[in-house]
Amino acid sequence: MPLTDQGVGLNPSLTGCDVLIVGGGINGAGIARDLAGRGLKVVLCEKDDLAAHTSSSSTKLIHGGLRYLEYYEFSLVRKALGEREVLLRSAPHIMWPLRFVMPHDPSMRPAWMIRAGLFLYDHLARREVLPGSHGIRLHDHVAGQSLKPQFTRGFVYSDGWVDDARLVVLNAIDAASRGATVLTGWRCVDAQRSASGWTVKLEDGSGGSRTVQAKALVNAAGPWAAQFLQAHAHVAGSKSLRLVKGSHIVVKKLFDHDHAYIFQNPDRRIIFAIPYEGEYTLIGTTDVEHHGAVGEARIEESEIAYLCEQASRYFARPVVPADVVWTYAGVRPLLGDERSDASAVTRDYLLDLEAGPAPLLTVWGGKITTFRKLAEEAADTVCRHLGVPAAAWTAQAFLPGGDLSAWIGPPVRPDTDFERFDAALGQRYPQWPASLRRRLARAYGSRIDLVVRADGLGPEVVPGIHEAELDYLHEHEWARNADDVLWRRSKLGLHLSADNRARVAAWCQSRWSSAA
Template sequence: MSEGQTFDLVVIGGGINGAGIARDAAGRGLSVLLCEKDDLAQGTSSRSGKLVHGGLRYLEYYEFRLVREALIEREVLLNAAPHIIWPMRFVLPHSPNDRPAWLVRLGLFLYDHLGGRKKLPGTRTLDLHRSPEGAPIKDEFQRGFEYSDCWVDDARLVVLNAVDAAERGTQVLTRTACVSARRESGAWRIELRDSRDGTKRVVAARALVNAAGPWVADVIERAGASSTRKVRLVKGSHIVTPKFWDGAHSYLVQNDDKRVIFVNPYEGDKALIGTTDVPWDGAPDNVAIDDAEIDYLLTAVNRYFKQPLRRQDVLQTFAGVRPLYDDGKGNPSAVTRDYVFDLDTSGGAPLLNVFGGKITTFRRLAESALQQLRPTFPNMGPDWTAHATLPGGDIEQADMPHFIARLQREYLWMPRDLMRYYARTYGARTAQVIDGAASLAELGQKFGPTFYEAEARYLIAHEWAETVADILTRRTKHGLHMSADQIVAFDAWFGSKLDTRYDGAARSALEANRAPSTHPTR
């Protein structure tokens, strides 16, 4: 076991909250280590509904502060990462058997005005029998509403926060678990274990942040601490089907139990449908959708749409465990999505435990977490992330159509669908991904419709991708568009070409504490 460095801050948990906190802290001048027992975003943060939204239904539970904060953050994030976050219109067919129309319209009025909306269009009322958005909806539903929120690539949002943190000096250790932590001589002594080979390492920190999400209580125990606060685990499951309507808009449908289900366009020709709210008592690692949830989601959709969905239409499923702060409410849908901190300074060196939160408010959560730690770091820098872009997001006026048009002029040899994919995934860092290529042949072997060798090498060298699933499921969604034979071919390339998964650039990054290179090119 090696005794290692001393950091200002060690953050446990490589989901959106942990990555966001590490980025914020590094930008304030603190020395930071971020450790994650699996891959970045492997848990809850890659299994969300993939929306940056205020949470329209939270208004029913009088969560006005949370909704307002989320609506404000919606536009902050839209400016910070316009390549992976973009506006989306949501159509809400109205059923007179559920919430009255006046109540829905009042909620949407509040939704339009609570957060100082600037960029997104407001609500409008639809005649579903006349408007194209109503074409796939059953004739019994005549009235509807359309409002704005945003789509996000959730797993990439986590990775980009980690990349930004690393480029500001953070050591990012994936597949590295916190075995134990204890206070010693006014600091934290933290034992880490590399899950690849079992190697153990000890580091010290002036403060420890527990952003382990569903595993927050486990980390508290490993730190020999206690907390009066509790986390409540709620499973949310989604299904993926072929897309069954025309247009780029989404639908929000009310089930007969008054829960709402999102029906979103996904990866071009598919639909993402969710989510459920089911109490979860098992291990977070073992979460999976069950048959009752699939039936629940299909029933909700089939209540409104003319084209019925069947079990055989389900192409893929995924489930995640939301680590909600336990506010004592019985109904899982009513449990707050707000975040709560528990700051323990009883032993000198602070332990900050993070409970709850949602993707939309991660930046504000991170900012608040650092404010909690200011007494320990009085000389750290001020709040800074509200006006900063994430890697690839430094696009003039966050104008993606203009940016894509510029790329098309610059790379005349590149097919339009591939150009759009790179722009929507890597933004202003597209040039780094293609690494000087001037033709499709120079991008290397083609594995899928828009998936070439150059991108895989970039993800291994710069974004901690170490397995096929890291690339095909989290860093990208190529796996949804590849045949079984193509996935096998990529797996073979991944093993043979990269010498057990790491070529020169990737191996150097791993040996340097697995932080990606900060150079613009390899």
């Protein structure tokens, strides 16, 4: 359903809802999807773009968190491990299995400790798709060719990859298709509580405003959660957030195989080096206390130097700051505690409910791998307090584009299902270059039929980007400008020259502003 039917701006008929959700990151979008699927009338407001901040700045992994075992976070790891294959099955176009290589450095953790940790990692939750771990001789393995020769043994284990920003958008699309109103560019400036519910004032960037009545309010504002409670909901916050910045660098690809690396650092932290966008390697992340404005997180030169230095401890070819072609940083809202080491702070979440005739549910913390479970628990809580007898449903559901059965028949396993879909797409559109077909298959899955017009993909705006795709992103995925398209709905900005990025921006401004 196009956005014009879902309220790009505020629907004039929208005066009330069951639940208003503040925050268009992964938790807010996931909760909106779950509640809408249970039949509730839902409004989601986001002051910027979907996934504009933390939820597009992750390391882009669906993982249990191997290093959290050292901090005895067994409950969190088990919960996250249990979600990996649920998520992989729900959207095989934007998520897929990934094998990780850990070179063994005897000066770090002993081999027996790593073997024990990987044994737990393999067995804390059921696995059907992801293979287990094993040891390797690096000199005999393709992943060893890029490493310094002193690393002779290592370990291989499984986790998953996700396009984090698209994951948020797919949840929002599903929420909208089930009746939710998704509003981007609308800020919740005031929320007043009464015996009958919440009176919420929303404002957009052009000065427009509207008041919405809601029976319940969900605060999924991420790093702004505590600030929202005090400044806008007029509620004294009972919890504190520890804001930790995670920064990443992107360099031209350092290896040609499809495995990722996990490196142990002398400070007891780890970093990942991951195949990225075909032509690049993604390296991250840091854990640095963030004390500035939440929406203005930027990587520091010291963080770039740190990531280059740690990667260079392992790779045969040193990584230097001059190699960096792109960076990004996000602020993770972690539950506050007294630990001095930011990397040791829990990544688990807490749902804090203020009950009564006007419930207020605040989401504290969380990680992208557990978003579906968090949303399910949040929806259970809200429904219970609103007296709505609606059952959980997302564990077996596809995300938009994830059901490939119309193209390939019944699903078998997500990774091979996607390959069959890609082949079927190639048979239907043999005129498309393989690289373009693969990118579109990954981005849209079975929603590709909504992208292709009667005249195909239409004219090229710049090489590899056609008018039909841009129109689709505007009409169906809340894209409002070139940054939405090039850095969140995709990472095409990495592959384009500055001139071509400017051409896309000019096209979007001309076409979309005139259509507004």
